[in-house]
Amino acid sequence: MIDARLITLRVFARCGTVGATAELTGYSPSAVSAQLRELQRVLGMQLLTKDGRGLRLTATGRFLVAGSDPLIAQWESLRAAAMEAGDQVQAHLGLGGFSSAAAHLLAPLAATLRSTHPSLEVQVLEAEPARCFDLLIAERIDLAVIVAMQSDSYGEDDPRFEQRVLLDDPLDVIIPGDHPLASRETATLEELASEPWITEAAGSAYHSLFTAAFTAVGVTPRIAHEAVEWETHIAFVGAGLGVGLLPRLAPLHGAENVVRLRLTGRAKPTRRIVAAVRRGSIASPLIQESLRILQVNANRILTARLEEDL
Amino acid sequence: MIDARLITLRVFARCGTVGATAELTGYSPSAVSAQLRELQRVLGMQLLTKDGRGLRLTATGRFLVAGSDPLIAQWESLRAAAMEAGDQVQAHLGLGGFSSAAAHLLAPLAATLRSTHPSLEVQVLEAEPARCFDLLIAERIDLAVIVAMQSDSYGEDDPRFEQRVLLDDPLDVIIPGDHPLASRETATLEELASEPWITEAAGSAYHSLFTAAFTAVGVTPRIAHEAVEWETHIAFVGAGLGVGLLPRLAPLHGAENVVRLRLTGRAKPTRRIVAAVRRGSIASPLIQESLRILQVNANRILTARLEEDL
DNA sequence: ATTACCGTGCAGAATAAATGCATGATTGAC
DNA sequence: GTCAATCATGCATTTATTCTGCACGGTAAT
Numbered sequence: 292m293i294d295a296r297l298i299t300l301r302v303f304a305r306c307g308t309v310g311a312t313a314e315l316t317g318y319s320p321s322a323v324s325a326q327l328r329e330l331q332r333v334l335g336m337q338l339l340t341k342d343g344r345g346l347r348l349t350a351t352g353r354f355l356v357a358g359s360d361p362l363i364a365q366w367e368s369l370r371a372a373a374m375e376a377g378d379q380v381q382a383h384l385g386l387g388g389f390s391s392a393a394a395h396l397l398a399p400l401a402a403t404l405r406s407t408h409p410s411l412e413v414q415v416l417e418a419e420p421a422r423c424f425d426l427l428i429a430e431r432i433d434l435a436v437i438v439a440m441q442s443d444s445y446g447e448d449d450p451r452f453e454q455r456v457l458l459d460d461p462l463d464v465i466i467p468g469d470h471p472l473a474s475r476e477t478a479t480l481e482e483l484a485s486e487p488w489i490t491e492a493a494g495s496a497y498h499s500l501f502t503a504a505f506t507a508v509g510v511t512p513r514i515a516h517e518a519v520e521w522e523t524h525i526a527f528v529g530a531g532l533g534v535g536l537l538p539r540l541a542p543l544h545g546a547e548n549v550v551r552l553r554l555t556g557r558a559k560p561t562r563r564i565v566a567a568v569r570r571g572s573i574a575s576p577l578i579q580e581s582l583r584i585l586q587v588n589a590n591r592i593l594t595a596r597l598e599e600d601l
Numbered sequence: 602m603i604d605a606r607l608i609t610l611r612v613f614a615r616c617g618t619v620g621a622t623a624e625l626t627g628y629s630p631s632a633v634s635a636q637l638r639e640l641q642r643v644l645g646m647q648l649l650t651k652d653g654r655g656l657r658l659t660a661t662g663r664f665l666v667a668g669s670d671p672l673i674a675q676w677e678s679l680r681a682a683a684m685e686a687g688d689q690v691q692a693h694l695g696l697g698g699f700s701s702a703a704a705h706l707l708a709p710l711a712a713t714l715r716s717t718h719p720s721l722e723v724q725v726l727e728a729e730p731a732r733c734f735d736l737l738i739a740e741r742i743d744l745a746v747i748v749a750m751q752s753d754s755y756g757e758d759d760p761r762f763e764q765r766v767l768l769d770d771p772l773d774v775i776i777p778g779d780h781p782l783a784s785r786e787t788a789t790l791e792e793l794a795s796e797p798w799i800t801e802a803a804g805s806a807y808h809s810l811f812t813a814a815f816t817a818v819g820v821t822p823r824i825a826h827e828a829v830e831w832e833t834h835i836a837f838v839g840a841g842l843g844v845g846l847l848p849r850l851a852p853l854h855g856a857e858n859v860v861r862l863r864l865t866g867r868a869k870p871t872r873r874i875v876a877a878v879r880r881g882s883i884a885s886p887l888i889q890e891s892l893r894i895l896q897v898n899a900n901r902i903l904t905a906r907l908e909e910d911l
Numbered sequence: 912a913t914t915a916c917c918g919t920g921c922a923g924a925a926t927a928a929a930t931g932c933a934t935g936a937t938t939g940a941c
Numbered sequence: 942g943t944c945a946a947t948c949a950t951g952c953a954t955t956t957a958t959t960c961t962g963c964a965c966g967g968t969a970a971t
Contacts, residue, residue: 351687377661
């Protein structure tokens with residue numbers, strides 16, 4: 292309902308280049324360029340200046356973008372209220388989430404919504420948390436499932452978003468099936484302190500969670516290998532290369548020679564999984580329903596995992 | 602910046618029929634029909650229902666329209682603030698006003714703006730006050746000059762508009778040149794109580810002003826003739842058909858056998874001339890400048906008239 | 912029953928917008 | 942200093958959207 296060109300400007304304000312804006316919005320770079328020029332013409336404002344080989348927002352441009360936050364929020368709020376008042380749901384819903392969330396939370400959600408609202412067209416995009424926020428701004432998606440990261444620049448008080456905690460996903464430890472502790476059901480980080488550890492690359496989202504967990508018990512782990520996908524982690528462990536942490540939401544799906552142990556003791560690391568929406572839209576019936584479904588599904592998965600793997 | 606289809610819906614909410622909406626917005630009826638249908642499709646809301654041979658807003662529709670008032674106001678406010686922050690003015694300005702305002706206030710304003718802002722395109726629409734408000738909602742004009750009418754449904758607190766008093770235009774009395782009082786400079790309503798009066802049709806904007814003035818002095822005038830345009834009033838007076846009231850802003854331009862007398866005494870009727878804009882836009886530099894110019898011009902005309910006709 | 916009014920559907924026209932490629936300008940690397 | 946990479950933009954073309962004008966069907970008043 293808000294002019295698409297203003298949305299484009301907002302995306303540009305976040306990512307700073309026409310090319311990136313085009314990628315995020317789904318337009319071509321020329322279209323973005325034309326939109327921004329047209330926006331300035333229509334409003335009679337100079338919003339951008341050339342800066343080297345790129346563009347930069349003018350003071351007016353920054354002012355407009357900042358001021359548009361409450362405008363967008365108000366529209367979302369109005370739409371949500373009207374939807375609720377009329378007991379209706381929108382025609383389209385865009386969902387975004389990082390890999391395992393997309394697979395284990397969003398896919399079931401999409402399936403459920405599809406059956407309860409046959410006329411609703413749902414679109415799921417797999418994307419990293421930071422990109423999810425960008426996609427929310429670009430209005431490509433309406434609901435994002437992300438891992439809460441204190442390092443992120445999106446605070447709980449960001450005027451553009453609202454966030455709700457979906458669940459705290461506990462990290463389990465996975466060890467080779469022939470490990471001395473393999474017959475146990477639980478373990479502590481202290482017991483595994485001297486093991487070779489498999490983790491993600493330093494600086495990644497989970498790495499900080501990993502180090503924080505060990506700092507809490509005063510142990511410095513030996514990092515032997517790095518992996519990005521959980522599937523790779525599991526394979527490394529199965530090959531006897533070391534031990535690792537695995538979110539309970541992530542399935543082992545019967546991997547050879549790998550057992551999952553619950554972590555006990557002082558350090559019980561969890562990753563907090565959060566749903567984020569554009570501010571104002573949280574009251575929308577469809578969003579509310581989606582949040583409920585997500586939460587139910589997530590809890591079901593967590594308890595089911597306990598019976599499967601542990 | 603707010604979707605044109607929502608604007609169209611707002612206009613429909615005011616006038617109630619597709620045809621009238623088309624006339625006000627400048628679209629064809631088919632276009633309005635298509636826009637409203639499209640709006641419902643995009644939002645996934647049912648906003649309208651068939652009602653006899655016409656359309657009627659649903660509860661959701663009324664809710665959305667009412668809720669859109671602050672949305673529009675916020676956009677106008679943001680635009681005005683950004684304009685001010687960037688020291689820029691918009692590219693287009695639409696002005697609306699009733700006949701004599703259009704001729705004596707808006708035309709000079711347009712001329713002044715044209716010279717001070719060569720790139721600005723100004724458009725002037727002559728329209729009755731009620732229609733001016735509609736045109737403001739339809740975003741066909743940005744500034745309206747109207748006669749304040751307590752009977753109007755537009756209060757000072759309407760969430761859609763903001764109003765500023767431009768001037769209080771005193772009503773003078775016009776009498777034939779061969780009238781016994783013609784050599785005077787002032788007169789009172791009491792002195793003219795027994796004269797045949799020329800007024801507007803009952804129910805018109807000025808008629809209530811007319812009766813209120815006589816009620817204030819406890820006299821019931823004899824209404825002899827009715828006229829719509831001031832020029833007709835003047836002609837009637839010149840033909841000796843009676844006496845009448847004429848706003849000081851309206852010129853005699855040397856009519857034969859008519860003299861203008863200032864009204865003194867207890868009843869000093871004035872018509873309050875007010876500028877109205879969409880709420881939020883009052884802070885816009887161009888609106889502010891226009892209001893200043895209007896006020897200066899109005900005062901200049903009032904004082905000049907004293908020297909010409911009185 | 913007839914007439915006037917109102918909204919809508921459709922074919923075609925007009926307008927607006929997006930794409931893809933080529934270009935110019937700038938930065939950083941070698 | 943040259944070369945490659947990055948970025949934005951202009952233009953011709955295509956594509957999508959939107960508007961118009963007219964005809965039609967339903968509804969209310971005379």
